[in-house]
Amino acid sequence: MAWQNSTRRARLPRNWPLLRRRVLHRDGYVCQARFSEGQLCGAPATDVDHIEAGDNHSMANLRALCAWCHKQKSSSEGGTAAALTRVRTERPKPTHPALED
Numbered sequence: 001m002a003w004q005n006s007t008r009r010a011r012l013p014r015n016w017p018l019l020r021r022r023v024l025h026r027d028g029y030v031c032q033a034r035f036s037e038g039q040l041c042g043a044p045a046t047d048v049d050h051i052e053a054g055d056n057h058s059m060a061n062l063r064a065l066c067a068w069c070h071k072q073k074s075s076s077e078g079g080t081a082a083a084l085t086r087v088r089t090e091r092p093k094p095t096h097p098a099l100e101d
């Protein structure tokens with residue numbers, strides 16, 4: 001398969017498309033990120049996140065996220081395999097699209 005030559009996807013397992021669908025289905029296509037107050041994001045999830053960055057592709061280490069939360073987490077990791085285990089929101093994010101009326 002062509003994508004096996006891609007460095008961008010080198011860390012993803014061959015069955016990633018299946019795993020990804022399975023995680024989204026398990027989580028009800030709802031973003032599983034929690035804000036600092038413990039409130040579930042709840043926005044429609046389109047992305048699957050590794051809770052602990054790395055090569056652990058088990059279902060327990062995967063969760064559905066919305067694009068917004070995934071972007072927050074990715075930017076906070078700064079491209080390194082930092083030991084961040086969850087989305088860190090230092091303060092409430094009133095601008096989150098799911099929270100707007």
Ligand SMILES: [Zn+2]
Pocket residue numbers: 031032033041042043065066067068069070
């Ligand atoms: Zn979210």
